[in-house]
Amino acid sequence: MDxxxxxCFIAVDDHDKxxxxxxxxxxxxxxxxxxxxxxxxxxxxxxAQPDVEIVLEPPLADPNASPADRQAxxxxxxxxxxxxxxxxxxxCDATFERIRAGGGEVLQEPMDQPYGVRDCAFRDPAxxxxxxxxxxxx
Numbered sequence: 001m002d003x004x005x006x007x008c009f010i011a012v013d014d015h016d017k018x019x020x021x022x023x024x025x026x027x028x029x030x031x032x033x034x035x036x037x038x039x040x041x042x043x044x045x046x047x048a049q050p051d052v053e054i055v056l057e058p059p060l061a062d063p064n065a066s067p068a069d070r071q072a073x074x075x076x077x078x079x080x081x082x083x084x085x086x087x088x089x090x091x092c093d094a095t096f097e098r099i100r101a102g103g104g105e106v107l108q109e110p111m112d113q114p115y116g117v118r119d120c121a122f123r124d125p126a127x128x129x130x131x132x133x134x135x136x137x138x
């Protein structure tokens with residue numbers, strides 16, 4: 001059996017700010033932008049991975065969710081408690097400088113980790129943590 005990741009989801013509270021970050025700063029391409037029942041989903045992805053997509057979705061993308069559930073998810077997002085994504089890069093330091101220069105909120109400057117990668121971390125405009133890993137050369 002051959003299983004591959006095709007899509008993952010990141011909650012965002014402002015799609016225009018998210019697009020400015022994911023498209024303009026990270027360099028991901030916009031593949032889809034859909035509005036439905038008062039919500040919006042934007043799909044982005046790396047040109048180097050045409051078969052993998054990231055969906056930027058509302059914090060609770062369920063039209064049947066209660067107002068209390070929507071509020072709870074918005075509060076978790078605001079605190080940065082929802083999961084983000086780990087990207088791989090061939091140059092962690094250059095990636096860090098590009099994102100910092102683009103206004104990314106720095107959480108961790110590049111450093112060598114004991115588990116075999118050099119990485120850095122940022123928050124996106126919605127508060128999600130994004131890590132950028134580079135495999136260390138032996």
